[in-house]
Amino acid sequence: MDFDRPFPPDPYSLLPVPATFTLTSTDLVDGERMPETHTAHDKNFSPALAWSGFPPETQSFVVSCYDPDAPTPSGYWHWNLLDIPANVTSLPTNAGAADGSGLPGGAFHVTSDGHEPGYEGAGPPAGDHPHRYIFAVHALDVPSLAERGLTPDATNAQVGVNVFFHALARATLMVTCTS
Numbered sequence: 001m002d003f004d005r006p007f008p009p010d011p012y013s014l015l016p017v018p019a020t021f022t023l024t025s026t027d028l029v030d031g032e033r034m035p036e037t038h039t040a041h042d043k044n045f046s047p048a049l050a051w052s053g054f055p056p057e058t059q060s061f062v063v064s065c066y067d068p069d070a071p072t073p074s075g076y077w078h079w080n081l082l083d084i085p086a087n088v089t090s091l092p093t094n095a096g097a098a099d100g101s102g103l104p105g106g107a108f109h110v111t112s113d114g115h116e117p118g119y120e121g122a123g124p125p126a127g128d129h130p131h132r133y134i135f136a137v138h139a140l141d142v143p144s145l146a147e148r149g150l151t152p153d154a155t156n157a158q159v160g161v162n163v164f165f166h167a168l169a170r171a172t173l174m175v176t177c178t179s
Contacts, residue, residue, distance in 0.1 A: 008075070011066065012170065018168060020170060021171045022053045024050050024052075025049050026050075027047035027048045028047045030174060031174060032175060037093075038122065039123060040120060043094075044121040046091070046093070047093060048092050048093045049063065049090060051137045053171075054169050055169050058139040059142055060086055061086070062081065062083075063080075063136070064136050065133055065136075066134050067122070069131040070124075071128065079109070079118070082107065082108055082145045082146070082150060083106050083108060088104045098116065100118065109152060110153070111152070117152075122177035123179075124178060126179040127179065128179060131176065134172055136171065140168065141168050145166075
């Protein structure tokens with residue numbers, strides 16, 4: 001199969017820039033290759049993430065992982081975790097387990113684009129170019145997206161629209177993975 005296609009932009013570069021803050025990980029290095037532990041063909045563990053420097057008026061967070069290089073017109077959402085309380089500023093490795101056991105109180109996942117609950121690790125098609133995986137944390141001006149009608153059955157597009165209209169600030173970290 002020929003995967004020759006244009007290189008898509010970072011989708012966040014096309015959106016208005018809210019304030020920024022810092023996202024770090026003890027499992028990932030920004031701009032480097034994703035460790036196998038976090039891929040779909042290995043342990044499928046979500047990485048440890050920590051954030052700081054967000055606006056003081058933050059009421060909740062959304063954490064996501066997006067692959068703009070998937071061979072689809074809309075990329076591929078690997079993770080959307082909603083309603084993280086404002087006093088939670090980190091997630092341990094594998095917090096994104098499908099059973100939700102590692103989530104902070106009140107937080108919930110929507111399914112990935114592969115219909116997987118929780119975090120779905122990287123898994124670019126065999127023979128494709130390296131894919132970028134953009135982990136983002138959005139600081140929101142509302143305490144809950146569930147209060148705005150989002151449930152675990154919401155689509156990733158519905159999450160994206162709600163995040164867009166309630167984001168105070170954004171932090172990102174990008175890693176790559178090949179098949």
